[in-house]
Amino acid sequence: MRLSVALQYLLPHRFLSRLVLWGTRWTWTPWKNFLIRRVVSAYDVDMSQAQVEDATAYPFFNAFFTRALKPGARPLPADPHAIACPADGRISQAGAIAGGRIFQAKGQDFTTAELLGDADMAAPYANGRFATVYLSPRDYHRVHMPLAGELVETVHIPGRLFSVAPFAVDAVPRLFARNERLVCHFHGDDGPFAVVLVGAMLVSGIETVWGGVEVPPYASRITRKDWRGRGVRLERGAEMGRFNMGSTAIVLLPSGAAELAPLVPQQAVRMGEAIGEWRDRRV
Numbered sequence: 001m002r003l004s005v006a007l008q009y010l011l012p013h014r015f016l017s018r019l020v021l022w023g024t025r026w027t028w029t030p031w032k033n034f035l036i037r038r039v040v041s042a043y044d045v046d047m048s049q050a051q052v053e054d055a056t057a058y059p060f061f062n063a064f065f066t067r068a069l070k071p072g073a074r075p076l077p078a079d080p081h082a083i084a085c086p087a088d089g090r091i092s093q094a095g096a097i098a099g100g101r102i103f104q105a106k107g108q109d110f111t112t113a114e115l116l117g118d119a120d121m122a123a124p125y126a127n128g129r130f131a132t133v134y135l136s137p138r139d140y141h142r143v144h145m146p147l148a149g150e151l152v153e154t155v156h157i158p159g160r161l162f163s164v165a166p167f168a169v170d171a172v173p174r175l176f177a178r179n180e181r182l183v184c185h186f187h188g189d190d191g192p193f194a195v196v197l198v199g200a201m202l203v204s205g206i207e208t209v210w211g212g213v214e215v216p217p218y219a220s221r222i223t224r225k226d227w228r229g230r231g232v233r234l235e236r237g238a239e240m241g242r243f244n245m246g247s248t249a250i251v252l253l254p255s256g257a258a259e260l261a262p263l264v265p266q267q268a269v270r271m272g273e274a275i276g277e278w279r280d281r282r283v
Helices: 003-010 013-023 029-043 061-065 112-116 119-125 166-171
Strands: 082-084 089-096 101-105 108-111 129-134 142-144 149-157 181-188 191-198 206-208 212-215 223-226 239-243 248-253 258-260 274-278
Touching: 003 166, 029 061, 089 101, 101 112, 101 166, 108 112, 112 119, 112 181, 112 191, 112 248, 119 191, 129 258, 129 274, 149 212, 181 206, 181 239, 191 239
Parallel strands: none
Antiparallel strands: 082 274, 089 129, 101 108, 129 248, 142 239, 149 181, 149 223, 181 191, 191 248, 206 212, 206 239, 258 274
């Protein structure tokens, strides 16, 4: 086993993530500018599309990391039935869900029931489609709606905080079904869909537009919140949440309802671009 993989099992995930939480919100100017400049340089971050282009103008590192983009920077597809990519990043994997199993990498997979923490809620996706988008440190870190829909339920599932970088995804079995995550269930005009926000090593938080900071605190048990009838409806392309540091978003689409574009692993994608289309026009 490679050292980098072995460390994934040995390092104190939550302790390190709490340190990052503190360090990325420290407002001391030399510190926050040092972190920001290092990331901009190391990852060749494009600031030209940010609402605030001066990277050092942000009050602390996380404000820079979750920066807003200029209006119109991520146009949506003209086709109203197109499925929009939820985030900037790269495709980790995408394709068919076969018998309730989602492909991860190199012969590894996990079940939709494991990922969602609920066999009944996983049933509509048994032979559906999925797209897993990895957000690296250089990317825009807000997550947007792939389709219009009303929020039905969120499920905060406890777990590890393995890295979601490609080397870890290749090596750690069932990684996305083992990491701490927030499952967001929606009902759209054409049926149900889900967006899963997966935490990761050194990720200091997950936020949603309807609930604010969701992680931390880190969960010790599965926690459900029922949002039915509370009027949380978001249009396609609307911001739904953000990662305070990088991670992964997984979109699940129900059986027989949608077709994905021919996406390939490590393909660069941008929030808002078409990654598929609904073919079942249920109302």
